[in-house]
Amino acid sequence: MATATLTIDLAALVRNWQALDAKTDCETAAVIKADGYGLGAARVAQALAHAGVRKFFVAATEEGAEVRQALGPGPEINVFSGHMPGDTDMINDLQLTPMVNSIDQMLRHVESLPGRPFGVQLDTGMNRLGMEAAEWAAVREIAEGQNPTLIMSHLACADAPDHPMNVQQLQAFTEMTEGVTAPRSLAATGGILLGKDYHFDLTRPGVGLYGGFPFDDAEAVAHVTVPVIQCRDVDVGETVGYSNTWTAQRPSRVATIAAGYADGLPRIMGENIKVFHGDVACPVIGRISMDMIGVDVSHLDDDPLTLDILTPEQTVDMLAEAAGTIGYEILTSLGARYTRRYVA
């Protein structure tokens, strides 16, 4: 077998949700967009629903359909992109709840599916999705007359606790929602960590569930183990990999492992990451190829059968740092080629 194994620890996922839930006095939902941040929306949703999560959020109606199939009727499945043209049948048949973000979307929803639930997304400064203050003021009465399930907005800088944008958006959200009777939601993972002022009635953590920054106390959820395809001796002066970027300075033992940038391990990480044999670190050498990485295993007693790349010692955030990106992008890039193993 020459495919890497992505092990997803559903028990750790559930503990991360519980730990975030324990930081608030309100309800805690779960964001499982982008196939559960790359880890498998159906399995993630089932594990969390089993642990008591009743509200889920996805990016698109199509994602919501998959989650509904996995969960069956009951849990609320909310859609951040709202009610797009062509979504009506799926929203209706699969009991999805669009978070409408404009007057157009709200009208589309109440005209095509009168009486069916929806939430309202407000823009409080991020300028990405949601009604702006003037737009909201114009339709607030009509919207409230339809009993929206949620009024929500999203923070742009919540992973930087001291950023003035946080207070600014909190103030805007508080003003725009003053006196509403519908439940309110502002915080994702970062917002939960900003404290109770940001929690309102419902929080919407995503990345923290999957073990990523800014939830520093999160447990690792994703583990990647890669088979060794071949080991060889390399003499002083010989090179390894594309473009000859690594030259042996001493007689070396080199392992070639079966994962590469096509598995979401960015080429740019190169020699900034390590791979692990148990807790022994082994340097990456040469370029990361599409399907393979070279590893210096000279210091191991025996040739390894497998090596680990995503471990509690080398987290998604450490890989992200080595690649100049964020943990979210590492997780959602892991790709389809892994053999996925779910453990609970």
Ligand SMILES: *Cc1c(COP(=O)(O)O)cnc(C)c1O
């Ligand atoms: C992705 C997203 C979340 C979850 O954010 P995390 O930072 O992953 O916790 C919550 N709300 C909205 C609107 C989002 O787009």
